[in-house]
Amino acid sequence: MKPVDREILRLAVPAFLALVAEPLFLLSDAAIVGHLGTPELAGLGVAAVVLQTVVGLCVFLAYGTTASVARHLGAGDLRAALAQGVDGVWLAVLIGSIATVAGILLTPTLVGAFDTGAEVADHAETYLALAFLGTTPLLVMLATTGVLRGLQDTRTPLLVAVVGNGLNIVLNVVLVYGLDLGIAGSAIGSVVAQVLSAAWLVAVVVRAAREHDAPLTPDVAGIRSAAHAAVALVVRTLALRACLLVGTYAVTRAGTQGSDVTIATHQIAITLWSFLAFALDAIAIAAQALTGRALGSGDVDSTRRLTRRMVQWGWGSGIVAGLALAAVSPFIGALFTTDPEVRSLLVPVLLVAALGQPLAGVVFVLDGVLIGAGDGTYLAWAGLVVLAAYAPAALWAATLPHGLVAVWVAMTFVFMGARGLLLTRRARGEKWMVTGATLAR
Template structure:
């Protein structure tokens, strides 16, 4: 303890008796983040354990304020060099297990840095499994919900089914164009802010400003909820984008139907326009839900969104038959049921997020609109390029005749459905890489990158084998028409052989999003889309439907190649892959267990008051 006093780590700390009771009260004036408190507690316990002459002092307990970020990083007592350090909870009533709580002044800008290994990242494989499995199920829920809605509408008649199909296609195109960029950006930005918060780094730009509790009463809400500008910015942008989408779809329903080739004289016109106008009212809930899911992915939590989305869609299971058939509302009832489930999902997600983070922005100037708009604009062009290429492929397939179009649709749906597995893996990799990259933990980024690529290649090869063996029987679930099935069987090679390519292409997207390399992702996709579109314009006229499938395979192959080449650019964000990054550990004083270089580390200034 003498060494601690000499280094002014705990000036004024009174001697305690053998039970660890402190003789003088001390008061918190300014409270830092819990990770700083935990590292401080670890440093003190290690220092005390090295002094054999004062064994009685080892029982002294320095309370640690528990917060959400602390529980995310450490789930219990931790041990260093065989010395267990119990994580204690600070009770606001001023007592802890009969011991008067020490109250001290803490200055967040000056603190003792414990060993760098205090925050241990988990095993890459385990983290990927924990993140990817709920993500796979969550991504499958929305298509299943749309299939259920289609089934109920199909019972009303072919006109209603066709009307709903056209309207849903328009809604999905508009939603995907604007919502996917926001989702991808939110995941990366929130993961970066969380990492910087946990490690106690100073954050600028779109980072986190550490909250100052000086002269304020500490409440459980202050301690447990994170204040991240990236979260507030994402939610405000989501609300604005959702409102704009709703107004555009509601007022421009007729214009969009004209663009889709549904004339005024068509029997589908009125039900399509009514259905699209009603579904437009759910656009704000859809965009906000996706933004919140991106926030939770940044938290490395895919279970909570799965639960909320599942409960929201479960409500549609009960509402659809009641409104469509019991109340005989038809297409209108189906739209109302879907809208209700969307708002239920949004409410559950916001309610869950409110327990972990501050939703409303602390200050307007803390928001990160610049970063979101810049990156979002780039990804908007990227998403538009993907939509144009895929739509062009469908258009060229339709020119081959109804049988060829039906076969193409079956192949395309299976092709996209099995890609959900790779896409979920890519989303999980994005969250892990963004977290480690923000902490400049390049060795861990390397480990994640190599493991995810190997896993993606294995999954792609496995899917290729399964589809090649079973695709003929699988196609019979969609149609019994012999002519369509014959054409479908010729597409087995397209669907199965392209799976390894698809898997790696999706994973490369997640990797580049993880390091916030949005500009390269957008520009490369635009070039890839342009080349693939040129091929699709001419190849089908020569090779027929095989030309369409070849064009889509070329599209995914070029995406994969662009992602692969970026990893070997020495001037890009992946420069560290070409170098061996040494694992450096700080040197600590043998007595005080603080870094030996005083001029490189700022220490805590702890003052005692009567």
């Protein structure tokens, strides 16, 4: 095996396992709540979209921190790397506190925007109001994971993810069925698991900071700098999350005008798609860390070689993911629901999603490369272009026969296709390859 492949696998394999474990929080919730009934599952679907949007907007806490810490590591300044990472953790606490209060107060409004039936809305509000209590721990987990990835450590986040997810499943079963708390028990169990996982990761980062004499107290200038650097990534993420929200909104207008069956089917499909996205993102995590380190050390040639090789890995992993999804599409619905209509409708949706997995593998890799390079401004503009292309396509698809499947065709080929075109074009140039310990702005 080539040295570059060993380096990629050293980071990507633990990252893959950790990223697969992360969406299992929602997969396990969906499996447990789905057996309460279709309205409960549909309610979880609405709440999950809101939560994933809020947390997803803050993914820069992981991505930006990984890139900046890796650059300092490549430049040989470990103390500065940890100091920048600690600033990111404090930023996570600040943003998480604001998001928690705002989210709880706005829960009825957020759920009402989806215009579902009263029963589905009631379940969604119950879950969401409780789940918002886990916002700060989730954001702290993002920031601390980013620090460790930047330090080329993907094994610790894996261990925390596995233990945290196992605890989440146990708590969900006990609270939902053992104590008969229903969908509220699922939210409570997830929050408790998130708090304990965040505490574990913080302890690891604090220990490393103390070993290298990095400051642990809040540094206003450092936090402000981290927030400023994150603006472009926030715009990029906001645009991509808006695409997923538009898709969910289109689904509520598809077929039988927002029936529980249509929404529940979409929830299972988007959960599985997110599961595979996290799995394929493992190479992208390696790309962020390795690209940041290579550019931090000034090694442009190595950066180019790494990019070419990681794109090949992206294609291969996407093909494997697509074949696997197609193979299980007739059977996997039984894990989430007993409703025969949902299970039947799920099959064609998953087959469409399977076709797009090879492209998704390349898209995620190139996204990781450019994030690792600090090319946030381009990614922000690219995200806005993708949104402009996908939104009308999804809304139009919802008006067609078999609207849910049509929306997924638009998501697979317009949303992911536009991203692939724009990212490939950028990666072939050289403007993103800026060297040195400081990220390009």
